[in-house]
Amino acid sequence: FRYTRNLVDNGNGKFNLMILCWGEGHGSSIHDHTDSHCFMKILQGNLKETLFEWPGKKGNGEMAKKSERVLRENQCAYINDSIGLHRVENISHTETAVSLHLYSPPFNTCNTFDQRTGHKHKVTMTFYSQYGERTVCVSTRPDAPG
Amino acid sequence: LPAGLSQWFPALEVLDVSGTGLAEMGAELLSLPCLHTLLAKNNRLGGPGSLPKGLEQAPLARSLRVLNLSGNRFAEVPPALLQLRELRSLSLGGNRLHGIPPDIQELRSLEFLYLGGNFITAIPPELAKLPSLRYLVLCDNKIQSIPPQLAQLHSLRSLSLHNNLLTYLPREILNLVHLEELSLRGNPLVVRFVRDLTYNPPSLQELAGRTVKTRNVPYAPSDLPESLVRYLSLASNCPNPKCGGVYFDSCVRQIKFVDFCGKYRLPLMHYLCSPECSSPFSSASQSSTSQSESDSEDEASVAAHRMQKVLLG
Numbered sequence: 001f002r003y004t005r006n007l008v009d010n011g012n013g014k015f016n017l018m019i020l021c022w023g024e025g026h027g028s029s030i031h032d033h034t035d036s037h038c039f040m041k042i043l044q045g046n047l048k049e050t051l052f053e054w055p056g057k058k059g060n061g062e063m064a065k066k067s068e069r070v071l072r073e074n075q076c077a078y079i080n081d082s083i084g085l086h087r088v089e090n091i092s093h094t095e096t097a098v099s100l101h102l103y104s105p106p107f108n109t110c111n112t113f114d115q116r117t118g119h120k121h122k123v124t125m126t127f128y129s130q131y132g133e134r135t136v137c138v139s140t141r142p143d144a145p146g
Numbered sequence: 147l148p149a150g151l152s153q154w155f156p157a158l159e160v161l162d163v164s165g166t167g168l169a170e171m172g173a174e175l176l177s178l179p180c181l182h183t184l185l186a187k188n189n190r191l192g193g194p195g196s197l198p199k200g201l202e203q204a205p206l207a208r209s210l211r212v213l214n215l216s217g218n219r220f221a222e223v224p225p226a227l228l229q230l231r232e233l234r235s236l237s238l239g240g241n242r243l244h245g246i247p248p249d250i251q252e253l254r255s256l257e258f259l260y261l262g263g264n265f266i267t268a269i270p271p272e273l274a275k276l277p278s279l280r281y282l283v284l285c286d287n288k289i290q291s292i293p294p295q296l297a298q299l300h301s302l303r304s305l306s307l308h309n310n311l312l313t314y315l316p317r318e319i320l321n322l323v324h325l326e327e328l329s330l331r332g333n334p335l336v337v338r339f340v341r342d343l344t345y346n347p348p349s350l351q352e353l354a355g356r357t358v359k360t361r362n363v364p365y366a367p368s369d370l371p372e373s374l375v376r377y378l379s380l381a382s383n384c385p386n387p388k389c390g391g392v393y394f395d396s397c398v399r400q401i402k403f404v405d406f407c408g409k410y411r412l413p414l415m416h417y418l419c420s421p422e423c424s425s426p427f428s429s430a431s432q433s434s435t436s437q438s439e440s441d442s443e444d445e446a447s448v449a450a451h452r453m454q455k456v457l458l459g
Binding site (some may be wrong): 001002024025027029091092093094115116 | 187188216217221237239240262281283285286303304306308327329331332335440
C-alpha cells in the first residue's frame with residue numbers, strides 16, 4: 001500500500017512518461033535521477049518536494065536539506081543530478097494526489113539515501129501498471145519513487 | 147443531513163458528505179440498511195452529536211463497511227463508533243486525537259486503519275487484538291514507543307510509522323512475517339550503541355521469585371498469600387536462548403542493532419534478565435562496542451533478512 005508508478009508512454013525508448021498515484025501520507029525515499037532529466041507536473045492534489053544536497057563521500061551524518069516547497073495542482077518541477085536529490089511526499093491525510101512524470105533518457109535503477117546517515121542503496125524501479133495493464137509483481141524488493 | 151433521507155433513498159449504499167461543513171450527523175442515517183460506505187471528511191465533526199444516538203441498535207451498525215472521518219475535529223474516538231462490528235476500513239486521519247481507546251479491539255472486522263496526522267502519544271496493546279488488520283497507518287503523530295504485543299497482528303501487511311518520536315523498536319517486530327511495507331523515516335532512532343546503565347538490582351522478592359520459578363519449587367495457592375501467587379504468575383522468560391532464567395520487574399534493557407547489510411541499522415530493544423545475559427555472539431554488555439553493535443548472526447538474522455526487503459526509506 002504505497003504510491004504506484006503507472007507507465008503511459010515509453011517514447012520509442014527516448015523517454016518514460018508515467019503517472020504516479022499517491023495515497024494519503026505516501027512519500028518516496030530520497031533519491032537521485034541516474035543522470036536523466038526529470039519533469040514532474042501535479043495533476044491532482046498537492047505534493048511536497050524536499051531538496052537535499054548530495055552526501056559527502058563518507059556518508060556519515062544527517063543529510064542536509066536545501067529547500068522544500070509544496071507543489072499545487074498544475075504546477076511543474078524539474079530536477080537532475082546536478083541540482084541535487086529530492087524526496088516527494090503527499091503530506092495530506094485527507095486527499096490523494098496524482099502526478100505526471102517525464103524522464104529522459106529513461107532509467108530503471110536509481111539510488112535511495114538514508115536521511116540519517118547519507119548511505120546510499122541502489123534499487124530497481126518497477127511499474128504498478130503499463131499502458132493501462134497491471135504489471136505482475138515479480139520482486140518484493142522495495143522499489144524507488146518516481 | 148436532510149430529515150427524509152432514508153425515506154427517499156432507502157437503497158442508498160454510498161454517501162459522500164465530505165467538505166460540507168457538517169458538525170453533526172443525526173438519526174437520518176440510522177435507517178439506511180444498505181449503506182456500506184460513509185465519507186464525511188473535511189467537515190466540522192468532533193463534538194457531541196457527530197455520530198447519531200442509538201447507533202449500536204441501528205441497521206447502519208451492521209451494514210457499514212467503510213467510514214472516512216478524516217480532516218475533522220475529533221479529540222477522541224467516539225465510543226459509538228466502536229459498535230460498528232462490520233467495519234472494514236476506518237480513517238480518522240488529520241483529526242486531534244491524543245490517544246487510541248483500548249476498546250478499538252471491538253472493531254473485529256477492521257482491515258484498514260488510518261490514524262495519521264493526529265497527536266497520538268501511545269499505542270494500546272489492545273490494538274493488536276484486531277485479527278484482520280492488514281494496513282495500519284500511524285504516521286505524523288507523537289508516538290514514543292511501540293508495544294511488543296503489536297507483533298501479534300498476524301495479518302499486518304503495511305505499517306506506517308514515519309514522523310513520530312520513536313528511538314527504538316521492540317525486538318518482536320521481527321515476528322511480523324507477512325509485513326511487506328514498513329516506513330520509519332523521521333524518527334529519532336538511535337544510531338549508535340546505547341548501553342542502558344540504569345539496571346536496578348532485583349529486590350529480595352524478585353530473587354526469591356526467580357529461584358522458585360527456575361528451580362521449579364512446588365507451591366500451591368494455599369501455601370502463599372494471593373498477591374504472591376499472582377506475582378509468580380507474571381514471570382517473563384529471558385529471551386536469551388542460553389539462559390533459562392525468568393525476570394519479574396527487574397530487567398536489563400538493551401538496545402541492539404540489526405544490520406540490514408549496510409542499508410539500514412534498526413535499533414531493537416531487548417529485555418534480558420541480567421547484565422550477564424546477552425546475545426550468544428556478542429560479548430557481555432560492558433565490553434567493546436564494535437562486536438555488540440552487529441547482531442547479524444543472531445537468531446533474528448533470518449527475520450532481519452526478510453525485514454530488509456520491507457523497509458521503506
